Amino acid sequence: MNLKDYKTQFINALLTVVEEEEANSFFYIALDELMHMRRVDLVLQEVVLSAEQLAQWQGVLEQLLTEKPIQYVFSKAYFYGLEFSVNEHTLIPRPETEELVEWIIHTVKQQPLKQWRILDIGTGSGCIPVTLAKNISNAVVTSMDVSEKALEVAKRNADHNGVSVRFLHQDVLKTVSIEEYDLIVSNPPYVRHLEKIEIQKNVLGYEPHLALFVDDSNPLLFYRKITELADAFLAPGGHLFFEINQYLANETLALFENTRLKTTELRKDMRGNDRMVHAEKK
Structure with a gap:
């Protein structure tokens, strides 16, 4: 089958589950991943799909029709210009978290220290600690997570992006003490179960609930615990950054x-949603 003809078939099938703009976006992501071709290449070249190539495209389409996020289909996501492996044990990095990381990098670069000691709580894919280590040359970065599977992914992402991060397999809710840090950042679980009605099907069906949801009766348990640790173990003048429930x-x-x-x-x-908080220890 001609690839241009298949494009029409692929997008028409996806229109049953997503809008046209997203369907087109999925096609061109798959074009890059499967064929190593750009949009312009499709215009300039006539490509006939082999039986094997057609089967690959169909496999991708079948997964997308179940509303599986395309990042999980290709086990890849991009964050702050870096490439990260993702799977069912890690959340897909979000643009809002990029904004948080940008804020941290700007803050750190305005206040140079000989060396920044940074702790990330809730590693996931490692997008926060890896990006900070990549962009702050004078930082020693540590990151903790309760999920061993998530830590395995984060370690691979640190290696892939050529940075050194110390990873701790640790439950912050059971943590009594930590080392002294100059900056603590966390994007912990914060979605209440009562908010599930607002969550897209592809998130509910595929992303790890452990990293997403908290009990309706105690939605700030992670924030409360991390605040206690920051109050006790942040260095004087140290910084705490949270991504929060709007x-x-x-x-x-x-x-x-x-x-x-x-x-x-x-x-x-x-x-326009309340999403990030910064506090400084006096």
């Missing part, structure tokens, strides 16, 4: 009351 911004800020952590800023993400 509906619980005020409740999250209230956790800093009666601590040495002073809220310096609450920021919205690109969609």
